[in-house]
Amino acid sequence: xxxxxxxxxxxxxxxxxxxxxxxxxxxxxxxxxxxxxxxxxxxxxxxxxxxxxxxxxxxxxxxxxxxxxxxxxxxxxxxxxxxxxxxxxxxxxxxxxxxxxxxxxxxxxxxxxxxxxxxxxxxxxxxxxxxxxxxxxxxxxxxxxxxxxxxxxxxxxxxxxxxx
Numbered sequence: 001x002x003x004x005x006x007x008x009x010x011x012x013x014x015x016x017x018x019x020x021x022x023x024x025x026x027x028x029x030x031x032x033x034x035x036x037x038x039x040x041x042x043x044x045x046x047x048x049x050x051x052x053x054x055x056x057x058x059x060x061x062x063x064x065x066x067x068x069x070x071x072x073x074x075x076x077x078x079x080x081x082x083x084x085x086x087x088x089x090x091x092x093x094x095x096x097x098x099x100x101x102x103x104x105x106x107x108x109x110x111x112x113x114x115x116x117x118x119x120x121x122x123x124x125x126x127x128x129x130x131x132x133x134x135x136x137x138x139x140x141x142x143x144x145x146x147x148x149x150x151x152x153x154x155x156x157x158x159x160x161x162x163x164x
Contacts, residue, residue: 001095001153002046002095002096002097002113002114002149002152002153003046003047003091003095003096004046004047004048004049004086004089004091004095004096004097005038005041005046005047005048005049005096005097005098005099005145005146005149006048006049006050006051006082006096006097006098006099006108006112007038007048007049007050007051007098007099007142008050008051008052008053008078008098008099008100008101008105009028009050009052009054009056009059010028010052010053010054010101010137011100011101011102011118011120011121011137011138012099012100012101012118012137012138012141012142013030013031013034013050013062013137013138013142014028014029014030014137014138015029015136015137015138015139016101016120016137016138017029018054026056026057026058027058028056028058028059028062029138030062030138031138031139031140031142031143033140033143034140034141034142034143035062035065035066036143037142037143037146037147038066038068038142038146039066039067040146040159040162040163041146041149042066042067042068043162044155044158044159044162047069047070047089048066048067048068048069048070049068049070049071049072049082049085050063050068050070050071050072050073051072051075051078051081051082051108052072052073052074052075053074053075053076053078053104054073054074055073055074056073059071059073060073070085072085078100078104078105078107078108079107079108079110079111082096082098082108082111082112083111092113093111093112093113094112094113095113096112096113096114097112097113097114097115097116097145097149098112098114098115098116099115099116099117099118099133099141099142099145100115100116100117100121100125101117101118101120101121101122101125101137102121102122102125103122103124103125105125106124106125106128109125109128109129110128114130114131114149115128115129115130115131116129116130116131116132116133116141116145116148117129117131117132117133118132118133118135118136118137118139118141119132119133119134119135119136119141120136120137121137131145131148133145
């Protein structure tokens with residue numbers, strides 16, 4: 001059973017666009033459906049980690065808002081950091097699902113039990129992962145991933161009970 005999901009940000013939680021305002025501040029769009037699924041996954045007692053290559057105050061704010069306690073930004077070697085996190089949490093790789101969209105996620109996606117990419121993930125990633133999602137990054141791909149994990153884990157009743 002999957003106990004931890006690992007999320008890339010740009011291209012998975014967002015559409016991959018980086019927008020700078022004239023004052024130099026960064027703007028990102030997050031999908032609320034992804035957010036509801038992530039916070040529900042956490043409420044069900046499972047873990048969530050963000051491992052991203054860039055650093056952004058916006059990502060830190062979104063992680064805090066959703067209750068994501070494992071946030072790693074500016075990561076160059078996602079695979080090594082993931083292995084370190086698994087050791088800290090006492091998890092095996094088969095208990096982890098991850099979503100990534102580009103080559104910097106490749107090795108990380110090889111080291112998990114269940115791997116996903118959005119519909120618009122890089123060709124090499126689409127060829128690698130277990131599941132290519134129907135939705136693009138930032139358009140509900142993370143929600144789709146979590147819905148799949150909930151169905152595979154026979155957790156639908158528990159998920160629905162959070163909201164009904």
